[in-house]
Amino acid sequence: MEWGPLILTLKLAAVTTVILFFLAIPLAYWLSRTTSRIKPVIEALVSMPLVLPPTVLGFYMLLAFSPNNSFGSWLDEWLGIRLVFSFAGLVLASVLYSLPFMVHPVQSGLSSLPRSLSEAAYVLGKSRRTTLRKVLLPNIRPSLLTGIVLTFAHTIGEFGVVLMIGGNISGKTKVASIAIYDEVETLNYGAANMYSLILLGLSFVTLLIVYLVNGRYLKRFSR
């Protein structure tokens, strides 16, 4: 067993989580406030990765970003970005694939806050941005934590989408879940078992942290 795939997995999960945190907050805020007619469309798009086979997402990303077609070659030539079989591609795929896991908790957290909290801040002379940062987000800490941990854990568990767009390049795109598959293919069950055990423990511990911390929050608020 090598440590490379595990470290790559953690790095991918960390980068994805950070990007999604900053991407999902404005999106969730907009979704929790808007009365726009396109809201259901956006919500459906955000939730798609929940029901779509990851291979479908990976397949279309592979097609879109392949240097053999126009968009992929444009990216490659003009911006020097190659998203196929690269770490950047893995990050982009993971961000799309884990989007609902960050957006949903934050959106439901924001929707659950009484409307009067933000209205009170507005009449006290505060902008929307200040209100979001100082009033709304601090009051949905359990939802933010849930979003962060679920995104992190879900990214660790990715397989199909990563395999499609990243392939299996050692040290570059070979994450732990793919390493397991790889080891099993070569009948190397011992190494597969090691990777699996570590992922199992990691997933359990992260989820345990969420429930422990959120349980403490609930106790404090229900007093």
Next chain:
Amino acid sequence: MIVLNLHKTLQSAQGTMSLQLEMTVQKGQFVTLFGESGAGKTSTLRMLSGLMDPDKGYITVNGTTWFDKDRKINLRPRQRHIGYVFQDYALFPNMTVRQNLEFALDKNQPRTIVDDLIGTVELRELQHRKPDTLSGGQKQRVALARALVRQPEILLLDEPLSALDSAMRQKLQQYILEVHRKYELTTILISHDVGEILKLSDRVYEIQHGRILRQGSPETLFGLGQSSAKFRFTGEVTGIRKAGVVYIVTIRIGNDLVKVIADPSEAEFLQTGDKVAVASKAFNPVIRKI
């Protein structure tokens, strides 16, 4: 001076309702909006504060236009500079009492006002507590103080005392009157409590289905105007008991329970919980110095 001319179609429990109000409030006045729930009282405050846009009309305050549909003027809530006390208090749970007040400070505004207000509403001992640990009356005082941090000229109170018991009500009415005078505010209150309105306000607007039904001083509006040789109190019936050929009606006036004899024809129309006026000719009062 506040001049309101508001038109708005509202969705209420009974279907759509069209609100049409014209109102002029003099500077320094204490005005109460009175009427059934769903009559459009809260919507009026929300339109004045900019939290809801009228369909038509205008709002001018001390000569400045805050809203004018025809001229496409619509100041944001934060530009309007008003104090608003919400029905559910809307205190920020993540901040202590003191931080709730400090959050309201404008940039470069001296912090002395915060201490001043905490003193006025007697919250010094509670200033480092979180709102969740406070009682209803304490939360209400925080909400009142927070609304005054930016030193607004207009204070809007949306049924601020409805959730409190009567002793707490009395005390908070005192605070409200005190800040109204101390900070020379123009105050608009929503209230259902006749006693409270009589105690606090200079002028009452009775609103029904989005229109002003009646307006005037509280004394004339509630029929207590004419100075006469009469004592007159408003109270609430807490019990009716038959005693021989008459009925004994127990009425709560302020914090006192008073027993009044009523004949069957009167008692027929009374039931527990009714708001009533109790009057008596003052031909033989006892005056005693206390």
